Amino acid sequence: MNQYDVMTREEMINSWSDDALKSTASTGMGIQEGEKKMESIKTAAQNYKQQVTKNISELPEVNIETMQLEDREAMDNENKPFSYKVVVVNGEEYRVPGSVIGSIKGILDKKPTLKRISVSKTGSGMQTRYMVIPLD
Numbered sequence: 001m002n003q004y005d006v007m008t009r010e011e012m013i014n015s016w017s018d019d020a021l022k023s024t025a026s027t028g029m030g031i032q033e034g035e036k037k038m039e040s041i042k043t044a045a046q047n048y049k050q051q052v053t054k055n056i057s058e059l060p061e062v063n064i065e066t067m068q069l070e071d072r073e074a075m076d077n078e079n080k081p082f083s084y085k086v087v088v089v090n091g092e093e094y095r096v097p098g099s100v101i102g103s104i105k106g107i108l109d110k111k112p113t114l115k116r117i118s119v120s121k122t123g124s125g126m127q128t129r130y131m132v133i134p135l136d
Contacts, residue, residue: 053086053093056100057121061135062087064104065115069096103132 039047053072056062067087076082085101086093100119108114116135123129 053084053095055121056087056094056096057119057130059089059094059119061116061118063116097128097130100130100132103130107132107134 067089069085069087070093071083072086072093073081073083085096085098087096088094104114104117107117111134114134114136118133118135120131120133121128122131
């Protein structure tokens with residue numbers, strides 16, 4: 001048989017804190033206190049970190065032999081799914097546009113020993129342009 005601490009409504013309210021609310025379940029004779037703690041909206045908001053995918057042009061250089069591409073999916077402004085590629089550096093994602101991959105392919109056709117590049121970005125939105133610069 002389980003044993004529970006039964007609290008009055010006032011005791012329960014007084015035991016709540018800004019940092020964590022205690023999960024409770026109602027019984028016919030009062031409220032029993034559970035073990036699970038949930039964070040408050042305030043704490044969740046303070047700890048919130050918006051997921052932002054950076055751009056490969058934000059990296060000073062890219063080793064094209066060792067960095068691995070990963071596929072990601074997201075929703076556009078019209079709630080339609082789309083996929084994109086990223087490299088992960090120190091736990092942060094950097095988007096790699098298809099035009100950058102195409103430019104690297106073109107450079108590799110002329111210089112198959114290429115190992116490192118830098119990417120320069122100009123413009124924004126539909127006017128964004130990328131320039132891939134071979135470094136060695």
